[in-house]
Amino acid sequence: MKKLIALVSVLAVSSAAVAQGGFAPKHDGKQGRGGFYDGSTVVKTAKEALNSADKTPVTIEGHIIKQIDDDEFVFRDIAGTEVQIDVSKRAWRGQTIQPTDKITIQGYVDKEWNRTEIDVKNISK
Numbered sequence: 001m002k003k004l005i006a007l008v009s010v011l012a013v014s015s016a017a018v019a020q021g022g023f024a025p026k027h028d029g030k031q032g033r034g035g036f037y038d039g040s041t042v043v044k045t046a047k048e049a050l051n052s053a054d055k056t057p058v059t060i061e062g063h064i065i066k067q068i069d070d071d072e073f074v075f076r077d078i079a080g081t082e083v084q085i086d087v088s089k090r091a092w093r094g095q096t097i098q099p100t101d102k103i104t105i106q107g108y109v110d111k112e113w114n115r116t117e118i119d120v121k122n123i124s125k
Helices: 001-017 046-051
Strands: 057-065 072-079 080-088 101-113 114-125
Touching: 001 080, 046 057, 046 072, 046 080, 080 101
Parallel strands: 080 114
Antiparallel strands: 057 072, 057 101, 072 080, 101 114
16 A cells, blocks of 8 residues: 555656646746736836846747756847846746747846846746
């Protein structure tokens, strides 16, 4: 009986691993929670994001073109401007994204003393 329980536990964990989505296979597919979203203050290009204040909301269309590490990527918007993005695990929502996929990212500008990136909270195809 203990072997059966152990086997079922291992199968449950492995099926959860197979169901993961994302650009890299290490991301889970959980969705984030809802909340208020004011579309009038949203930055819509990577160039605007690079010149915006910290915590400015962002919604940008384009492509993830390169993976830097587990959760850091290079994103190119439709105008051709590149920006580094930090993707939360929940942002993938079970999707598998390829460099050829045109996506929309939503998140916030994250300004640090030596660089600007976008903290991505949602990705949609």
